[in-house]
Amino acid sequence: xxxxxxxxxxxxxxxxxxxxxxxxxxxxxxxxxxxxxxxxxxxxxxxxxxxxxxxxxxxxxxxxxxxxxxxxxxxxxxxxxxxxxxxxxxxxxxxxxxxxxxxxxxxxxxxxxxxxxxxxxxxxxxxxxxxxxxxxxxxxxxxxxxxxxxxxxxxxxxxxxxxxxxxxxxxxxxxxxxxxxxxxxxxxxxxxxxxxxxxxxxxxxxxxxxxxxxxxxxxxxxxxxxxxxxxxxxxxxxxxxxxxxxxxxxxxxxxxxxxxxxxxxxxxxxxxxxxxxxxxxxx
Amino acid sequence: xxxxxxxxxxxxxxxxxxxxxxxxxxxxxxxxxxxxxxxxxxxxxxxxxxxxxxxxxxxxxxxxxxxxxxxxxxxxxxxxxxxxxxxxxxxxxxxxxxxxxxxxxxxxxxxxxxxxxxxxxxxxxxxxxxxxxxxxxxxxxxxxxxxxxxxxxxxxxxxxxxxxxxxxxxxxxxxxxxxxxxxxxxxxxxxxxxxxxxxxxxxxxxxxxxxxxxxxxxxxxxxxxxxxxxxxxxxxxxxxxxxxxxxxxxxxxxxxxxxxxxxxxxxxxxxxxxxxxxxxx
Numbered sequence: 001x002x003x004x005x006x007x008x009x010x011x012x013x014x015x016x017x018x019x020x021x022x023x024x025x026x027x028x029x030x031x032x033x034x035x036x037x038x039x040x041x042x043x044x045x046x047x048x049x050x051x052x053x054x055x056x057x058x059x060x061x062x063x064x065x066x067x068x069x070x071x072x073x074x075x076x077x078x079x080x081x082x083x084x085x086x087x088x089x090x091x092x093x094x095x096x097x098x099x100x101x102x103x104x105x106x107x108x109x110x111x112x113x114x115x116x117x118x119x120x121x122x123x124x125x126x127x128x129x130x131x132x133x134x135x136x137x138x139x140x141x142x143x144x145x146x147x148x149x150x151x152x153x154x155x156x157x158x159x160x161x162x163x164x165x166x167x168x169x170x171x172x173x174x175x176x177x178x179x180x181x182x183x184x185x186x187x188x189x190x191x192x193x194x195x196x197x198x199x200x201x202x203x204x205x206x207x208x209x210x211x212x213x214x215x216x217x218x219x220x221x222x223x224x225x226x227x228x229x230x231x232x233x234x235x236x237x238x239x240x241x242x243x244x245x246x247x248x249x250x251x252x253x254x255x256x257x258x259x260x261x262x263x264x265x266x267x268x269x270x271x272x273x274x275x276x277x278x279x280x281x282x283x
Numbered sequence: 284x285x286x287x288x289x290x291x292x293x294x295x296x297x298x299x300x301x302x303x304x305x306x307x308x309x310x311x312x313x314x315x316x317x318x319x320x321x322x323x324x325x326x327x328x329x330x331x332x333x334x335x336x337x338x339x340x341x342x343x344x345x346x347x348x349x350x351x352x353x354x355x356x357x358x359x360x361x362x363x364x365x366x367x368x369x370x371x372x373x374x375x376x377x378x379x380x381x382x383x384x385x386x387x388x389x390x391x392x393x394x395x396x397x398x399x400x401x402x403x404x405x406x407x408x409x410x411x412x413x414x415x416x417x418x419x420x421x422x423x424x425x426x427x428x429x430x431x432x433x434x435x436x437x438x439x440x441x442x443x444x445x446x447x448x449x450x451x452x453x454x455x456x457x458x459x460x461x462x463x464x465x466x467x468x469x470x471x472x473x474x475x476x477x478x479x480x481x482x483x484x485x486x487x488x489x490x491x492x493x494x495x496x497x498x499x500x501x502x503x504x505x506x507x508x509x510x511x512x513x514x515x516x517x518x519x520x521x522x523x524x525x526x527x528x529x530x531x532x533x534x535x536x537x538x539x540x541x542x543x544x545x546x547x548x549x550x551x552x553x554x555x556x557x558x559x560x561x562x563x564x
Contacts, residue, residue: 030369143388148384152384153369157362161361163352205371
């Protein structure tokens, strides 16, 4: 199966994107911002279809729109958190606009499917290079802000008091999320971004209560799911994205079991209720 | 030496005046209880001391200088709330995130920072707790972790925002005793906010009462009297003494009702804030 160029490229692209998604997703789940990831992917759809309409590469449109939307969401910050309906309307509008762009560009119906559900087997050498460069830059940026990001994710008020620039950090993080979402959409499509960004991260957090271990496990799970999906697609000739969602779902269910067994082992019958945080994480 | 000084300070949130004309001086090493109903501006006052809110009039002095954002001499414990997604992390990770957490780069602690976290946890007797995930800890145990976190960097001034909220009475007392012990041991100045007076009675040197946009600082005997509080609130207030406990009553409504009510239920963490605010509405 590795004799074919397109398969080697698929593994490379899947691997690059999965690691980035797993790591970024871990912070996304920790911050209770999974909804932001979901929202950005919808906006990305508009960007991608617009780019196709104007003869640009869909990836450029995706990244451009998700990054801009990420900046906007970061700047609005708290003001957005209680506005599910407003955000939902914006998302519907974005998807609708994307549909209109597709309508004007009638030549490829497959393009729409690829955008919505991904097509990792179609990633060419130039797209692979773009993915690698964007991933590298994103990981570098994430590495740079990881420490204050963790601090402010766990305790925003305390971090602010210690001089952490919350707003700047939030914008920077959502830009990174924007890039990760755009990359992820190349593999599993805008509708299934959740499966590779949130699934592995949430599963990792169910399995371990250590930060470092969880972060590593999230990246590893995402990688395993992406590569596993490609292998299963090769064996069955079913869509890769289907297999990735399957593996992601199995990993998540498995993590619930692991978490339950671990709690039972530690003698914790049921989690002690905590102060509920009202945030945009209404997932 | 004066740790905190307010000179004719007015604090506003947007267009809303929270407190005005506040003059006070808190000496180094004092334990001051910051009292007042919800919404009286306790958190706002603490944020101004932290340099996160500029007074719209007057000046605040911290050890003789204007407050600075990110002042390492201040240990701060914000009002307790743990986001659902972070409760799977261990107490250690939670506490350690604050050690040098403002520095850029990867969240890797230096040996000195690890020692500091270990010391802070030992000091409050929470080293064992820190090995468990937050969701496996009780409200009082989590509160102890947060107090140890506030000790990181060995602060000279400790600002604690409602550490007693949603704790049952015996936990409240042990938390106050812990802070009192730490204050004596390290010679810190402590500003401890609460919406109920009684748990703090044995521990505090003076009380800072907020209400009706004004502030009053003095000993409990000076401040917590009917005439004083009536002047502060601009409404008739009575103080009832029952054994060693004090109850502040306005008409037939007890002003500090919130804390008593939700003492009753065992697992009320989730309802703590809402309930307290509700009673004062």
